[in-house]
Amino acid sequence: METIAVYWENKIKTYGFQIERELSLFQISLAPSALAGLGAAFFNETSGIHFSWVLVQQPSSHVLAVYILLAQKWEQPLQALLECYRENGNVLELRTESPVEMIFFHGPHFGDRYGIADTTLSTLRGKGLPILAAGCTGASVYIIVPEHLSAEVRDTLSGVFDTPKK
Amino acid sequence: MGKKIRVNGIKLSHELIHINILPKSDKRNFNERFLRSMAENRINLPFLSYSAINRRVQGSFCIAAEDSGRLNQILALDPPLKESVECISPVGSVSLFPHNFSLKLFGCLMHVFGKACLPLYGMAASLSALTVTTDFHLLDRAIELLKPHISLPPNHAPFEPQIRIKSI
Numbered sequence: 001m002e003t004i005a006v007y008w009e010n011k012i013k014t015y016g017f018q019i020e021r022e023l024s025l026f027q028i029s030l031a032p033s034a035l036a037g038l039g040a041a042f043f044n045e046t047s048g049i050h051f052s053w054v055l056v057q058q059p060s061s062h063v064l065a066v067y068i069l070l071a072q073k074w075e076q077p078l079q080a081l082l083e084c085y086r087e088n089g090n091v092l093e094l095r096t097e098s099p100v101e102m103i104f105f106h107g108p109h110f111g112d113r114y115g116i117a118d119t120t121l122s123t124l125r126g127k128g129l130p131i132l133a134a135g136c137t138g139a140s141v142y143i144i145v146p147e148h149l150s151a152e153v154r155d156t157l158s159g160v161f162d163t164p165k166k
Numbered sequence: 167m168g169k170k171i172r173v174n175g176i177k178l179s180h181e182l183i184h185i186n187i188l189p190k191s192d193k194r195n196f197n198e199r200f201l202r203s204m205a206e207n208r209i210n211l212p213f214l215s216y217s218a219i220n221r222r223v224q225g226s227f228c229i230a231a232e233d234s235g236r237l238n239q240i241l242a243l244d245p246p247l248k249e250s251v252e253c254i255s256p257v258g259s260v261s262l263f264p265h266n267f268s269l270k271l272f273g274c275l276m277h278v279f280g281k282a283c284l285p286l287y288g289m290a291a292s293l294s295a296l297t298v299t300t301d302f303h304l305l306d307r308a309i310e311l312l313k314p315h316i317s318l319p320p321n322h323a324p325f326e327p328q329i330r331i332k333s334i
Contacts, residue, residue, distance in 0.1 A: 027217075027219055032280065032283075032286070033280075034280070035276050035277075035279060035280030035286065036276070036277050036279075036280030036281040037280070038273075038276060038280075039272075039273045039274065039275065039276025039277030039278070039279075039280055039281075040273065040277045041273065042269045042270065042272055042273025042274075042276065042277075043270050043273035043274050043277055043315075044273075045269060045270070045273070049269045050266075050267040050268065050269065051267050051268075051269055051272065051291070052267065053291050054272050054289070054290070054291045054296070055215050055217070055288075055289065055290050055291070056215075056276075056286060056288060056289035056290070056298075057215050057217060057224050057226055057288060058186070058226070058286065058287055058288065059189055059222075059224050064286065065217065065224065066276075067217065068269075068272075078269075095219065095220070097219065104293075106293060113210060114204060114205055114207075114208045114209055114210045114211070115205040115208075116211075117201050117204075117205075117211055117214050117227075118198075118201040118202055118204065118205035119205070121197075121198060121201060121216070122198060122201070122202065125198060130218070131216065131218055132217070132218060132219055133215075133216060133217040133218070133219070134214070134215075134216040134217075135214060135215050135216070135290040135291070136211065136213070136214040136290075137212070137213050137214070137259075137261075137290045137291075137292045137295070137297045138261070138292030138293065138294075138295055138297065139292065139293070140292035140293045142290075142291075142292075
């Protein structure tokens with residue numbers, strides 16, 4: 001049996017915005033054939049590295065772009081792990097942006113309703129606020145921005161989304 | 167590979183269409199144009215990834231397969247946009263939760279997909295889940311390949327959502 005529910009929301013509701021600062025964003029470009037090896041290196045790492053957020057894109061059929069955002073304290077251990085792996089020539093490109101900041105938010109019906117990404121990205125673009133990376137899946141929206149911009153992003157988005165009253 | 171990673175559950179999506187905005191086309195803001203079209207036509211995006219580093223912009227999105235008719239209508243009315251998108255279908259997503267922000271689980275997914283040469287169109291973390299998209303007909307195979315590396319609660323079976331919410 002299929003159940004269909006409908007709802008209407010005047011202004012998109014969120015549970016509020018959260019910010020994390022002092023983060024490092026790694027961008028690793030590699031051939032799909034190198035994915036298993038890099039995955040094994042991550043799987044077998046012993047430093048207890050935890051990410052704050054991850055993203056993988058496929059810019060073309062022969063390149064994968066892996067983004068790993070983590071606290072700055074994990075930058076050196078990850079860099080060391082990647083340098084070992086890179087010696088095999090498997091990494092096409094490795095870039096690090098640090099420090100960067102992340103703003104993320106969730107809301108009721110996120111994942112089930114339209115317009116959240118458009119509202120978010122077009123609002124920030126209209127204000128000239130740069131986005132390094134973003135992702136929406138499940139009921140979450142994550143936005144990575146350069147240092148010192150997360151508060152302005154939060155204040156800007158608070159004007160177009162409904163946030164809990166304090 | 168090391169010992170198994172504890173995972174509390176696996177969720178599968180319905181059939182989806184994966185859409186890449188071709189990187190060469192963003193000088194005309196096709197990512198923004200595509201998102202606006204989806205919002206205007208009330209099409210939900212259950213998966214989105216976007217990056218804009220070093221002047222290289224890459225956007226990828228998923229929509230429900232049932233929205234394919236409306237997508238085709240939108241693209242037919244906007245030939246430049248149509249030329250700037252690549253559609254892959256049917257795809258589906260596998261979500262493992264919780265991820266516990268574990269690089270090991272992220273690495274496990276990468277290793278399994280890479281070793282089996284399963285297409286990996288995108289992967290992203292949410293608050294608690296890691297979601298990866300691949301060809302729809304390969305979802306079951308992906309789970310079978312993951313099982314040796316993860317520990318699931320007894321009697322757990324990957325599930326598909328039974329309720330679909332449609333916004334008006």
